[in-house]
Amino acid sequence: GAGVSQSPSNKVTEKGKDVELRCDPISGHTALYWYRQSLGQGLEFLIYFQGNSAPDKSGLPSDRFSAERTGGSVSTLTIQRTQQEDSAVYLCASSRLSSPLHFGNGTRLTVT
């Protein structure tokens, strides 16, 4: 597809379970970002990839959160031992360096 694709679009999980969120960026976009959005508010930066490297992980809330990117393309955000406060919409964006961000439609995560 032409845009950023995220899957699943919705995920309901029980507290304590692990979840994996996937992002397929626009082809040729070297930069990839993960953001978190709670209750339709502003976006909280989580992590930035340039190629397969993550030079900025400063926004990851705890060591339960991790992310990787392979082949300079697909990225996976993993949350271990989910907690209720992890419930939010997780947004992925990609871009060429120093160019505007293109966002996916997000994954809505609900932890029960």
Add this chain to the structure above:
Amino acid sequence: TQLLEQSPQFLSIQEGENLTVYCNSSSVFSSLQWYRQEPGEGPVLLVTVVTGGEVKKLKRLTFQFGDARKDSSLHITAAQPGDTGLYLCAGAQGTYKYIFGTGTRLKVLA
């Protein structure tokens, strides 16, 4: 730490009215972007402003970047129901980092 404050947080107006949304920070940004987000979708870029004092117009939307590149405003003339959504400003720091504002939820009533 939230570096960009938007005001108002919520705004409900009648069709045809004018409105202004503000985005303020104590930090300097190399550029500033405005996005609009609709329910169930990701934010979509409206405009990028780069130069202090710059004004950009996009049909009924007017964007201004403050002289010191710390603040910005979005003015909508004669609002329409199709303008309804969440408006987000985002300041660029360096070559890759974008700090997003707290958001302004606009509802335009027909």
